Amino acid sequence: MTERGTTTYREAIREAIREALLRDDRVFLMGEDVGVYGGCFAVSLGLLEEFGPGRVRDTPLSEAGFVGAGIGAALGGMRPIVEIMTVNFSLLALDQIMNNAATLLHMSGGQFNVPLVIRMTTGAGRQLAAQHSHSLEGWYAHIPGLKILAPATLEDARGMLAPALDDPDPVLIFEHGGLYNMSGVPRPGLVDIATAALRRTGDDITLIAYGGTLHKTLAAADELATRGIKADVVDLRVLRPLDDATIMESIGRTHRAVIVDEGWRSGGLSAEISARIMEQAFYQLDAPVQRVCTAEVPIPYARHLEEAAIPQVIGIVAAAREAVAA
Template sequence: MTVQTTSAAAETGDRIITYAEAVREAIGQAMEADDRVFMLGEDIGVYGGAFGVSGDLYHRFGAERIRDTPISELGIVGAAVGAALAGMRPIVEIQFSDFTNQAMDQIVNQAAKIHFMLGGATSVPMVLRAPLGSGTGAAAQHSQSLEAWFAHVPGLKVVMPATAADAKGLLLAAIDDPNPVIVLEHKLLYRESGPVPTEAVRTPLGETAVRREGGDLTIVATGVMVSRSLAAAEELAGEGIEATVIDPRTLSPLDDAPIHESVSRTGRVLLVQEAPGHTGFTAEIAARIAGSDTIYRLLAPIKRLSGLDVPIPYAPQLEKACVPQTPDIVDQARTLAKES
């Protein structure tokens, strides 16, 4: 599957809006279409959200459907689980994904397991949105990339939109889904712009996107690393190295078929994530490649590029040094392209 490029998408009449605007539009369209959809979280009302995502939704839909909550992530998610069990479709906003620590019992032991433990008699159609990642100078307790935690839990679906169009399309699909879905939005992407359909177009969960085609190596990246990998691929192309860039989009369930196809064709793969490498999500992709026939098509060992295994520092220079940047991806890809 090949995803539309910005220029091609623009030709179809899609507007160019920011990632944050795309998220807000998805929520507004879902609320207009279904009275069961409502939003709850800290400072999402008059204030408009910690990152300005909820914006004017409070003025459009009122306090009953854009519910400002106390500072209690455990209570927020618990209320959402109960509302979902009662037939509503809540959208939880957690100010920083790091704060999900306070609500892990409700997320992991309740939302993720109730459908299974009650024999399918009920479901929990809840969406939990949370900004993650570094780059804003928010230091160690507000800058983590915890996607591997959630992807490890049976019963949770996990998505990481890397474009404005997917920020809208994946969120709409998540709201429709009868299962709890964790939507992880990178903070640095909120102000990035891209073509987004005006209509409420869904991006199906569990469909990997091929963002760029190339025959020399495959780069699989998540979140903000997708745009950095695309920038790296353009630089590498100037050197005669053509890279395929793949964006899983949905981490759980993972559509690995496009990854296997590309790696089998190029023979080389670089896995890029912001999170620390130790037991990170891309380790799952590496394991799937190593445990399949794709391994016999490799021309070089699987290479991973991850954040350092340290808490994110506050100092801007150290923060930047802790996670892969475009030059790091270029260097690793260039080296990999020469290996055999």
């Protein structure tokens, strides 16, 4: 028997979209198979029936076209939620996201802001091979003008959309594909889109994660606890702008850090965070910052190869133990 109020990550996002559609006539959902099909990951199931084809719009397979149309509709006074089926397909719309959504406000000298929300699935772990498994949110976090969110909890899945829609600028929400079936009872409360969150506290080491790697990192912290190592777990939540203060506050207590990122190591988000720690907390560190990232390969199909490619609990534990031993 399920506990009262139990929901899934998928249902939490659906309820957030539903609430947004009810709350504001300017909001509409647009993307491939969001309507009749119910969403590739069943996120929008039932919304077409409730809100009709005007506000739950199936699009052709034209990522640049419909993402750009979302930008234009935002300029025209609407509050679009554009769903891109996976992050890999977002590359077909990268021109619109980077050259228009991220630049129009600045290029127009402050005249044209773009109040647009783009949601997409990211991440590996489901044997979908290289073209359906990448974690490119770190690339998007490189781009000034965008805000990048990575909900890892039911509360964030449910609560991040409303402030994203209230934001006057483009917000990209990355939903890890491995989380849609995660279930539980979301805790009530306010959810911001500005800060990182401490998901567990311990003064021996800081583990920094987000999205799909948060839960592996929490499992690693459990295992570390059995070995007498108490870990702070920082859930970044917002990848741009990064909440440096929360990271540095934790490192100020623990003096050691491991960054866990499903993106690649070279030139990635973990490199950025590591550099910021060096810049802002160098004298607090008792050991070199460790990184657990995805191996530098296109994500392979075979289960054992995929598992070897992406961050796992065992690797996080090993990195943390090394940092603590240093």
